[in-house]
Amino acid sequence: MQRLTREQMAVRVARDIPEGAYVNLGIGLPTLVANHLPRDREIFLHSENGLLGMGPAPAPGDEDYDLINAGKQPVTLLPGGAYFHHADSFAMMRGGHLDICVLGAFQVSTTGDLANWHTGAPNAIPAVGGAMDLAIGAKKTFVMMEHLTRTGESKIVERCTYPLTGIRCVSRIYTDLAVLDVTANGLKVVEIFNDLPFGELQKVTGVPLID
């Protein structure tokens, strides 16, 4: 079973982001997508701490920590970009103005429930940030994650066992093995990578897939 690398996953997600889309890329794996957006497309990146038209990281020495992304890392603003306060920023999200958000996940259920904010471990300090707003806010929520946990269990499940971030909010799942759409009939396979047979994908995923 040959898996995509994290960079290859980012390339694959980037391909599905169209010209003119308003997009929020979550912290972690989704952040890599920014590096692979096709250069011939104008795409607006939103960061929930108050900017639209986010550009790449500044050159070393040019960091300005009043200009940061949601991960608190220094970024730049593209010409035409804008700053705004937090209530406006989340109005963009909750109000359905963002076209796509890409989020990492611990688990996604067959009905599109998302768990990505808390492991629920008793001594873990919970932190939610904008995860719940992002999950339900954008027109389309994409999840980007490894297909299996480190111990080989499927992260695509019948019902999430981790605390939920949002219910029925995920529209598409990109993993290192396949792309799956969440449909009314169940999870539909859009693409399988590296010639993995459907039967193999079905076996490791553990929940019913539609070929």
Add this chain to the structure above:
Amino acid sequence: MIDKISASVEAALRDVPDGATVMIGGFGGAGQPSELIDALIAQGARDLTIVNNNAGNGEVGLAALLKTGRVRKIICSFPRQVDSQVFDGLYSAGKIELELVPQGNLAERIRAAGAGIGGFFTPTGYGTDLGKGKETREIGGRMYVLESPIHADVALIKAETGDRWGNLVYRKTARNFGPIMATAARLAIASVHEIVPLGDLDPENIVTPGIFVHRLVKVPRTATGPAGFRQAA
């Protein structure tokens, strides 16, 4: 003549009562009014409830305030960060109460308080642990959770430039919670790096109109430092 300018941060923070709810602007280090927080520490108010997006970074600013043990409760969205060791220690020891709020709900609850809204239905958090026990309603085929406004006694915010009427403009993403927190507090105190004569701020570009600001104080301009993320070695 109306002059909202305080001579010093000490003068600006002189009357914060014990038990106050204090909103503090900032997202990580950006927009965090460190000088006002230091003045609050020196002023000595205790039994505080703090509203901030985070729960302090490193050992300075909000983290230093938490370290004094004078914060009873924090209302925030993202306490756990690579450099939140002060909060982590207090929380693990049961010495601070945490109300965890999704970031957009936090912003909207603050906005609602400032706008005189008694509560609002939001889809965020529905069906999750953070929506548990709250009133829900189906509106237009979608499920919503009732959330309440967060009012504050005091807001401490950081802006870039102001005038003696309290009009403010901000700098880049340091704006974040400043404009909404100013509206939600009975006493809004802003630090600025520059005070200009009335009329110098372009009225088309004023972000916080002076009606929301009660005191402002000039502090030296210092570069905002990194906070809240793991830096590459």
